[in-house]
Amino acid sequence: MRVSYGWLSEYVDVTGYSASDLAEKLTRSGVEVDIVEKLNQGITNVVVGYVKTCEKHPNADKLSLCTVDVGKEEDLQIICGAKNIAAGQKVPVAVPGAVLPGNFKIKKAKLRGVESYGMICSAKELGMNDRLLPKEIQEGILVLPDDTNVGDDILEVLGLNDEVLELELTPNRSDCLSMIGTAYEIAAILGREVKLPLAEVSSSSTIAADKISVKNLSPENCHHYSARYIEEVSIQPSPLWMQNRLMAAGIRPINNIVDITNYVMLEYGQPLHAFDADQLNEGHIEVRLAEKDEKMTTLDEVERTLEESMLLITDGTKPVAIAGVMGGANSEVQAETINILLESAKFSGSSVRITSKKLGLRSESSLRFEKEVNPENVTAALNRAAVLLSQYANGKVADGIVEELSVQNPATNIEISLRKVNDYLGTDLSKEDVKHVFDRLHFSYTETDESNVVVHVPSRRGDITRDVDLIEEVARIHGYDHIPTSLMVGVTTPGSLTKEQKIRRAIRRILTDEGLHEVINYSFTHPSQIKLFPGMYAESKHVKLALPMSEERSTLRTSLIPHLLDVAAYNNNRNQADVRIFETGRVFLTEEETLSRLPEEKELLSILLTGKRETAHWSVQENKVDFYDLKGHVETLFEYLGIIGLEFVSASPNGFHPGRTASIQINTGEQNIELGWIGQLHPSIQQEKDLEEVYILEIALEEVYKLSSFDIEYVSLPKYPAIGRDIAIVVGQTLQIGEIVNSIKETAKELLESVSVFDIYTGEKVSSGKKSVALSLTYRHNERTLTDEEVTELHSKVVEEIEKSFNAELRK
Amino acid sequence: MKEQLEALKLEALKELESVNDSKTLNDFRVKYLGKKGPLTEILRGMGKLSNEERPVIGQVANEVRSAIGNAIQSKQDEISRKELENRLKEETIDITLPGRKPTQGAIHPLNKVIQDIEDIFVGMGYTVEEGPEVEKDYYNFEALNLPKDHPARDMQDTFYITEEFLMRTHTSPVQIRTMEAKKGEVPIKIICPGRVYRRDDDDATHSHAFTQIEGLVIDKNVRMSDLKGTLLQFVQEMYGKDTQIRLRPSFFPFTEPSAEVDITCANCKGDGCRICKQTGWIEILGSGMVHPRVLEMAGYDPNEYSGFAFGMGVERIAMLKYGIDDIRHFFTNDLRFLNQFVRI
Known part of the structure; x- marks a missing residue:
């Protein structure tokens, strides 16, 4: 809502x-003002001039040479380039010494050999928002009404000279969608009175009911329909002051009839509509719901196909307006219109809302x-518009409404106690303080006893329905700044994070300490992304999504990868090129094509490594990351989280390199739980995404949370x-060393403290298809010193077993 | 013989002066003190001396031996010191070359801010609750006093999946779920961080997905002054002890009274600057007293219980805190952006 300060x-x-x-x-009391706009953008010395003569410039085809009376002794000779300039017009003239917006100074000038003393201005040159003016005025000079005074x-x-306050209204404060509503708010803040406009109708001898009739067939959607009949209007432009106010509010002036309906809408917040009464069948109005696929053409010349839920104004034979949204072209007020049926109604908010949403048609x-x-404004606004129509359109207002x-407005009376106000706000207000707030708001009230009052809420404040609404009024008019600060009384509670939340933080901490950056990505994705990498x-x-903004963001992710x-x-x-990142986030899973229950939201951890392992350094040979870098992150992470029994099992799921991928499993002793996958991204996806070798991991965190x-x-x-022994063997190249390690563990049992691989070699020194593996074993007994003999005996069993099981050849 | 010994001593000490390295020194030691050395030779001839001469000469011979021995020792020390000095000199490195840094990753700034806020409220006795991002219309709207076709639903343009299911537009449904789970018990003191979704075109200040954190307190006798006090405590923990707050009346369907909360601009300390648009204040929170209708629907009698709720946008807080000018940076994950949040 744009509120003119002068009008207010x-x-x-x-x-x-x-x-x-x-x-x-x-703003401080709850109605936010976005900006205050000064309409004068820097004009001085621009006056009304009368174009006495207008001739072609002797040396230029497109310029006119005018003599202009600006109310001074001498007329001014001014050269003008506008197409719409003509003798006999009243126009804005920037006389020599004038300043226009943008600090544009007007001086005497010579144009093609002829002197020009000033400039005739367009609306834009005056800094006006000319969007609301007719096209020929936008392109030329601003032509003023003939009755404007020269000088x-x-x-x-x-x-x-006015300023406009642009209100940023919250949905509850629709009362401030009107000048009067805003005035009440200002009056409450300043502690002043409100002056209502004149709305006393003097009617003619014509009886309205003889000329028009109203029938409401949809009382649940139309609570009140009232109409007046105005005869013999003369259609002309509305007075300039009215046009100025409409434009300040952002509304286009059309003609006096339409302008008056808009003007009163701005005053009262009550939309009105004027029908050409002679276009209505016998002056009849019938309010009903549309029929399926019924069609009508609205004022904007668009044919609309209607639905059964939409409320229509008809004349009994044809639709003439979509109730509360837009009038029809067939009954529009035009230059030839003589008699008017003026509508003021209360349509149900949700009905209008649904209709305008379905039609994609929103109007003031x-x-x-x-x-x-x-x-309460339905009648008041109707009468006010009738007064203005007789004043500014010479209309004769027929007698009667x-x-x-169909729906009476119930009175809203709310009882409120002083104690509740103070208990709720934490204040120490007296009853007088509270009453004073209601006085300022112009809310009447009845005192029921020492501390209670019953407040009679005026109908303009439909947002107030409960005692807490009144408490808010008290708080905001009294001032939020005057509410003290306190801390809760009552039991203290221990605050804490859940186990899941703590572990999530631990994961972040360890992975960032290992040099990985945490990232956050959108949940929406392109279906082709899911197809490319389906994940677990x-x-x-x-x-x-039912109505995605783009295909790119239409589907909920099922993998973070x-x-x-x-x-x-x-x-x-x-x-x-060196990217080492991880994300914890949710994926969305369902078994249903169309949801009938919430999807499962699974929290995953994903890691991606690509590029070089080490940061570039003069002393370090640069190596690319590989599977074992990523595996190491996982191993450390699980150690850190206290999860034991981690197993990596060869796997070849979709999207991964089949020879370089493992399923990550936890052996809990009772069962094997698959947590997720680790491996190299499939080279074909890598190529499609134009990447270097990429290693990825994705695991479900639910089990991790449980097992940590x-x-x-x-x-x-x-x-x-401890006693250490090394083994060097030559085995088949494809043998997984994990199998050898398992065999060693099984043979050596509890006396084996640890086993590690310290060298793997393939090349000239071993025959092709073979590899040499060196392992280091540590034996220890917790309760005594092991003898060399028993270790030698155990160790040779271990070696024998390896030789036998893996066809290994011992290197000596 | 005595003269012979003295001459030997002089000769040896003189020769020692020119010795400069360990090897020559060793040769020198063998030459003078070794088994075939002149001193040993002389001492062997002692047998021929008279009983009177023998102890005298013996003493002189020992003196000469120890003088040479001491001289060798100090020469040895000198040489070792010199050799160490030389070695250390050779080992000198260029300390201006850069070190081998273990790389450190960064927690995403949004999660960093969430963790900071969580820590403050956990310290004030709150627990952290989470809820689903795909929600039922009921939890996202209806139970929050936003019935179907309520004009206030326009405040949040929604991504629907079906008529009943949608992407949550705020974290407030977690309030309702928590209240339902508590089945009328008090006190409730929770904060709920999480991702929310609105149909906005992505630009420098809008994102179709962003992060909220909100709080809810329900108990007997919770007052609006408690809300003010709690928020003051929070912002002073978060932004410093001299931070002040200002409440402005506003509207949210689920609170009454409702308030927008401004804090004194951390950049200009309230004097007015570009960041606070010359007002000295920056809006960071929405808040209010829980609407009685919301309490009723969640099974709490508004005549017995009251509460407050507040919510803030994590991106906005992070943007203000770090001076980030474009919300899209949070989701682009440019390493040059993320790298700046390595510091604690």
Whole structure:
């Protein structure tokens, strides 16, 4: 809502407060003012001039040479380039010495050999928003009404001395979608009175009911329909002051009839509509719901196909308006219109809202109906418009209102106790303080006993329905700044994070300590991304948005990997080839094509490594990351989280390199749980994403949360010495060394403290298809010193077993 | 013989002066003190001396031996010192070359901010609750006093999946789920961080997905002044002890009274600058007293219980805190962006 400061001051005395003062006060008490716009953008010395003569410039085809009377002794000779200039016009003239917006100074000038003393201005040159003016005026000079006084200051004539407060209204404060509503708010803040406009109709001898009739067939959607009949209007432009105010509010002036309906809508917040009464069948109005696929052409010349839920105004034979949204072209007020049926109604907010949403048609009218207009203003606004129509369109207002009222406005009376106010706000207000707030708001009340009052809420404040709403009024008018600060009384509670939350933080901490960056990606993705890399939940159906903003963001992700690949590609394209990142986030899984219950939201951890292992350094040979870098991150992470029994089992799921991928499993002793996958991205996807070798991991965190343990159980340090033995063997190249390690563990049992691989060699020194493996074993007994003999005996069993099981050849 | 010994001593000490390395020194030791050396030779001839001469000469011979021995020792020390000096000199490195740094990753700035906020509220006795990102219309709207076709639903343009299911537009449904799970028990003191979704075109200040963190307190006798006090405590922990707050009346369907909360601009300390648009204040929170209708629907009698709720956008807080100018940076994950948050 754009509120003119000058116009507002007609309803409430704002003496002593500038527009910006009011803006600050409104904002601090709950009606936010977005900006305060000065209409005068820097004009001085522009006056109304009368074009006495207008001839072609002797030396230029497109220029005119004019003699202009600006109310001074001497007329001015001015050269003008506008097409629409003509003798006999009243126009804005910037006389020599004038300044136009943008600090544009007007001086005497010579144009093609002829002197020009000033400039005739267009609306744009005056800094006006000419979007609301007719096209020929936008392209040429601003032509003023003939009755404008020559020599008058243009700022006065065009109302440019005004300022406009642009209100950013919350949905509850639709009362401020009107000048009067805003005036009540200002009056409450400043503690002043509201002056209502004149709305006393003097009617003619014609009886309205003889000329028009109203029938409401949809009382649940149309609560009140009232109409007046105005005869013999003369259609002409509305007075300039009215046009100025409409334009300040952002509404296009059309003609006096339409302008008056809009003007009153701005005053009262009650939308009105004027029908050409002679286009209505016998002056009849019938309110009903549309029929399926019924069609009508609205004022904007668009044919609309209607639905059964839409409320229509008809004349019994044809639709003439979509109730509360837009009038029909067939009954529009035009230059030839003589008699008018003026509509003022209360349509149900949700009905208008649904209709305007379905038609994609929002208007100043629908905007107000949607939020429920004040039922008391239906008649007041009708009468006010009738007064203005007789004043500015010479209309004769027929006697009486023709109406159907189906829903009475219930009075809102709310009892409120002083104690509740103070208990709720934590304040120490007296009853007088509270009453004072209601006085300022112009809410009447009845005192029921010492501490209680019953407040009679005026119908303009439909947002107030409960005692807490009144408490808010008390708080905001009294001032939120005057509410003290306190801390809760009552039991203290211990705050804490859940186990899951702690572990999530631990994962972040360890992976970042290992040099990985945490990333966050969107949950929406392109279906092709899911197809390219289905991840662990390939069998899940996809959750899709009903109306996505783009295909790119239409489907909920089922894996975090595709977006991680995009992050790697994004960074690669910016010369950042070494990407080591992880994300914890949710994927969305369902078995249903169409949801009938919430999808499962699984939290995953994904890691991506690509590029070099080490940061570039003069002393370090640069190596690319490989499977074992990623595996090491996982091993450390699980150790850190206290999870034991981690197993890597060869696997070849979709999207991964079949020879370089493992399923990560946990052997809990009772069962094997698959947590996720680790491996190299399949080279064909790598190529499609234009990446270097990429290693990826994705695991479900639910099990990780369950299996993690913060408990540390101390094991005493060994008291007896360990004995080390190394083994070097040659085995088949494809043999997985994990199998040898398992065999060693099985044979050596509890006396084996550890086994590690310290060398692997393939090449000239071993025959082809073979590899040499060197392992280091440590034996120890916890309760005594092992003898060399028993270790030698055990160790040779271990070696024998390896030789036998893996056809291994011992290197000596 | 005595003269012979003295001459030997002089000769040896003189020769020692020119010895400069360990090897020559060793040869020198063998030459003078070794088994075939002149001193040993002389001492062998002692047998021929008289009983009177023998102890005198013996003493002189021992003196000469120890003088040479001591001289060798100090020469040895000198040489070792010199050799160590030389070795250390050779070992000198260029300390201006860069070190081998273990790389350190960064927690994403949004999660960093969430963790900071969580820590403050956990310290004030709150627990952290989470909820689903795909929600039922009921939890996202209806139970929050936003019935179907309520104009206030326009405040949040929604991604629907079906008529009943949608992407949550705020973290407030977690409030309702928590209240339902608590089945009328008090106190409730929770904060709920999480991702939310709105149909906005992505630009420098809008994102179709962003992060909220909100709080809820329900108990007997919870007052609006408690809300003010709690928020003051929070912002002073978060932004410093001299931070002040200002509440402005506003509207949210699920709170009444409702308030927008401004804090004094951390950049200009309230004097007015570009960041706070010359007002000295920066809006960071929405808040209010829980609407009685919301309490009723979740099974709490509004005549017996009251509560407050507040919510903030994590991106906004992070942008203000770090001076980030474009919300899209949080989701682009440019390493040059992430690298800047390595510091604690």
